[in-house]
Amino acid sequence: MNEMVKNTGLFAIVALLIVITGMMQSWNTALLILNMGLISAIMALGVNLQWGFAGLFNVGVMGFVALGGLAAVLVAMPPTQGAWAAGGVGIVAGLAMGAATIVLAVLAYGRIPKGNLRTVVMLAILIGGFFLFRAVFDPAVNAVEAINPASSGNIGGLGLPVLMSWPVGGLLAAGAAWIIGKTALGLRSDYLAIATLGIAEIIIAVMKNEDWLARGVKNVIGLPRPVPLEVDLQRDPAFVERAAGFGMDAVTASTIYVKLEYAALFAVVLVILLWMAQKALKSPWGRMMRAIRDNEVAAEAMGKDVTRRHLQIFVLGSAICGIAGAMMTTLDGQLTPGTYQPLRFTFLVWVMVIVGGSGNNFGAVLGGFLIWLLWVQVEPIGLWLMSTVTSGMSDGALKTHLMDSAAHMRLFTMGVILLLVLRFSPRGLIPEK
Numbered sequence: 001m002n003e004m005v006k007n008t009g010l011f012a013i014v015a016l017l018i019v020i021t022g023m024m025q026s027w028n029t030a031l032l033i034l035n036m037g038l039i040s041a042i043m044a045l046g047v048n049l050q051w052g053f054a055g056l057f058n059v060g061v062m063g064f065v066a067l068g069g070l071a072a073v074l075v076a077m078p079p080t081q082g083a084w085a086a087g088g089v090g091i092v093a094g095l096a097m098g099a100a101t102i103v104l105a106v107l108a109y110g111r112i113p114k115g116n117l118r119t120v121v122m123l124a125i126l127i128g129g130f131f132l133f134r135a136v137f138d139p140a141v142n143a144v145e146a147i148n149p150a151s152s153g154n155i156g157g158l159g160l161p162v163l164m165s166w167p168v169g170g171l172l173a174a175g176a177a178w179i180i181g182k183t184a185l186g187l188r189s190d191y192l193a194i195a196t197l198g199i200a201e202i203i204i205a206v207m208k209n210e211d212w213l214a215r216g217v218k219n220v221i222g223l224p225r226p227v228p229l230e231v232d233l234q235r236d237p238a239f240v241e242r243a244a245g246f247g248m249d250a251v252t253a254s255t256i257y258v259k260l261e262y263a264a265l266f267a268v269v270l271v272i273l274l275w276m277a278q279k280a281l282k283s284p285w286g287r288m289m290r291a292i293r294d295n296e297v298a299a300e301a302m303g304k305d306v307t308r309r310h311l312q313i314f315v316l317g318s319a320i321c322g323i324a325g326a327m328m329t330t331l332d333g334q335l336t337p338g339t340y341q342p343l344r345f346t347f348l349v350w351v352m353v354i355v356g357g358s359g360n361n362f363g364a365v366l367g368g369f370l371i372w373l374l375w376v377q378v379e380p381i382g383l384w385l386m387s388t389v390t391s392g393m394s395d396g397a398l399k400t401h402l403m404d405s406a407a408h409m410r411l412f413t414m415g416v417i418l419l420l421v422l423r424f425s426p427r428g429l430i431p432e433k
Helices: 004-023 026-055 061-075 084-109 117-146 164-183 189-209 232-234 237-245 250-282 284-294 295-302 308-332 343-356 361-389 397-424
Strands: none
Touching: 004 026, 004 284, 004 361, 026 250, 026 284, 026 308, 026 343, 061 164, 061 189, 061 308, 061 343, 084 117, 164 189, 164 308, 189 237, 232 237, 232 250, 237 250, 250 284, 250 308, 250 361, 284 295, 284 308, 295 308, 343 361, 343 397, 361 397
């Protein structure tokens, strides 16, 4: 079979499954799967840059996605009234002091000869800087968190259009990736995985516990949207009339319309990133990255700076994950740090890349759509299957156990799919050429 025909057929099958979902369940469900599939494809594209192009084993995807979500809050939410006057300046000053302490400690370590003097100076800088940081930072945080804690208790954002938070989310994730890469990219692949996972957990812990930043586990709700509110559309006589022309009530039509607008925005971002990734893959830079991935020793012998190139692609891939995180928070309309679980992002995105085809951008996109569709649909299908199997059984422990096991069908199915793909198509559904 022609490769183009095969790849087109795979995408057509996924599209058909989404259409069947709309016909058998609801178009709202199908469009929600489509929107999250677009975001998942962008995440998979970012991980594919790191793993497929350069062989970097990053299991800290969750942290970069969370930073993208944080960007949506810091950019789009309006400033909390009185927060900056009460403690905003003190928070910024405290963070600056903390950063200055670290910089001074690094400079002292590098410039003072090894010995007791260096140890004493380092301890003095670190201990003194810590207490100074806490003396400025803690009162400012308490003042901000005391401002109407039931509904705000944080510094708020800049009140800018939410679409601006998408590139800002990429910049935040890229900055964090640069810091991580400068310290961890020299490590062996398994140590790099542990380091990225640990740093991602640190990012999530900070977001959960620093209420002044984004309300922690209290969550931020009511994020501004780049599309109209459903209730506004339902009050528009012209929209209601158009919906009636399609044989739909205003409520259903408004939710479908909003999801279609989201899908259009997400599709534009995916197409741009996919085009850029393809151009990079086929460029001399892309060929160099794959050469480094395949044989680092040979690449170094040819004069390539392997660590620097790894840092470049690690930052680029993480930035794409940050953009996807900002898009997902925009779609949800809220930031909920407690939902950033490794299973939902890191494991699932890696399955998308492996199943779709590591090293192939179109494969990563296909994997994003396919795995997210299955992730959503497997549990209700499993519940229907168990209901059918146990329909003739009398109530008892066995029937209860079988019905309860439907909740585990997601993990079971992901494992089976991964095993089947690795057995019969180990390079993925659309393998790298």
